[in-house]
Amino acid sequence: MLKVERMSKHFGGVYANRDVSLEVAEGELRGVIGPNGAGKSTLFNLIAGHLRPDAGSISLAGAHIDRLPPHVRARRGVAIVFQGARLFAGMSLLQNVMVGAHARSRAGLVSAAFRPPAQRREEREIRTQAEQCLDRVGLLELADRPAEGLPLGQQRRLQVARALAGRPRLLLLDEPASGLRAAERTQLADLIRELNGAGTTILLVEHDVGMVTSLAHRITVLDLGTVIADGTPAEVTSDPAVVKAYLGTGADHAAHH
Numbered sequence: 001m002l003k004v005e006r007m008s009k010h011f012g013g014v015y016a017n018r019d020v021s022l023e024v025a026e027g028e029l030r031g032v033i034g035p036n037g038a039g040k041s042t043l044f045n046l047i048a049g050h051l052r053p054d055a056g057s058i059s060l061a062g063a064h065i066d067r068l069p070p071h072v073r074a075r076r077g078v079a080i081v082f083q084g085a086r087l088f089a090g091m092s093l094l095q096n097v098m099v100g101a102h103a104r105s106r107a108g109l110v111s112a113a114f115r116p117p118a119q120r121r122e123e124r125e126i127r128t129q130a131e132q133c134l135d136r137v138g139l140l141e142l143a144d145r146p147a148e149g150l151p152l153g154q155q156r157r158l159q160v161a162r163a164l165a166g167r168p169r170l171l172l173l174d175e176p177a178s179g180l181r182a183a184e185r186t187q188l189a190d191l192i193r194e195l196n197g198a199g200t201t202i203l204l205v206e207h208d209v210g211m212v213t214s215l216a217h218r219i220t221v222l223d224l225g226t227v228i229a230d231g232t233p234a235e236v237t238s239d240p241a242v243v244k245a246y247l248g249t250g251a252d253h254a255a256h257h
């Protein structure tokens with residue numbers, strides 16, 4: 001479904017990504033890991049459309065998307081959950097998800113305020129769909145609560161619900177576990193597994209190696225901007241190059257856990 005071919009991106013003299021290739025098959029849960037500075041965020045931003053590659057290509061279901069702006073990629077079915085993405089604090093959980101759905105609807109959120117009768121049905125459909133998305137992430141009971149002050153674990157799940165409202169073909173998750181407590185991580189991991197089990201193709205870029213190895217079918221390992229391993233969790237974690245890359249930043253890595 002997603003194919004990244006020999007993609008490179010440099011900042012000055014530093015290759016943040018160099019000749020990076022990876023494929024995500026339909027229905028797959030693909031993990032991307034790597035020590036600090038490996039190029040994970042850069043890869044994520046290139047796929048999401050926030051950075052342009054210097055070389056190489058990205059295609060979705062056979063069509064090149066690397067020159068499309070993020071919102072057009074979203075319309076093609078690429079949903080993005082950013083690390084630290086903002087929620088609308090003044091809105092309820094349900095409204096936050098409805099914004100995600102409106103991004104895809106013809107009416108748009110602004111015109112929803114002046115909705116003529118013809119648009120009321122669409123509005124109702126969006127609401128129902130948003131409720132379903134909240135239900136999928138286990139937050140339906142909190143639908144009418146304000147998003148403000150929500151614990152971090154619930155914020156992340158709300159962000160996932162918002163991404164699901166666009167009915168994505170591919171869900172991109174950028175370090176979704178960062179800053180979460182152990183119990184919240186477990187809940188989030190269960191959610192990711194469930195979504196993938198229900199058919200959502202997922203690319204999970206994550207610092208937490210344990211989480212990725214427990215969830216992903218296949219893992220791409222980056223180090224210093226290049227792919228050093230690609231395979232099943234068992235294959236990559238026993239790969240000497242991977243072990244060496246992580247040992248090289250051992251103290252730093254341990255500090256994150």
Ligand SMILES: Nc1ncnc2c1ncn2[C@@H]1O[C@H](COP(=O)(O)OP(=O)(O)OP(=O)(O)O)[C@@H](O)[C@H]1O
Nearest residue numbers: 011014015016034035036037038039040041042043
């Ligand atoms: N906007 C930028 N300008 C200059 N250098 C950058 C920029 N973004 C990334 N880099 C450099 O590119 C390399 C890869 O960084 P990147 O943030 O993609 O790694 P990462 O794997 O996400 O790291 P971390 O796990 O620490 O977040 C690093 O050497 C970084 O300093």
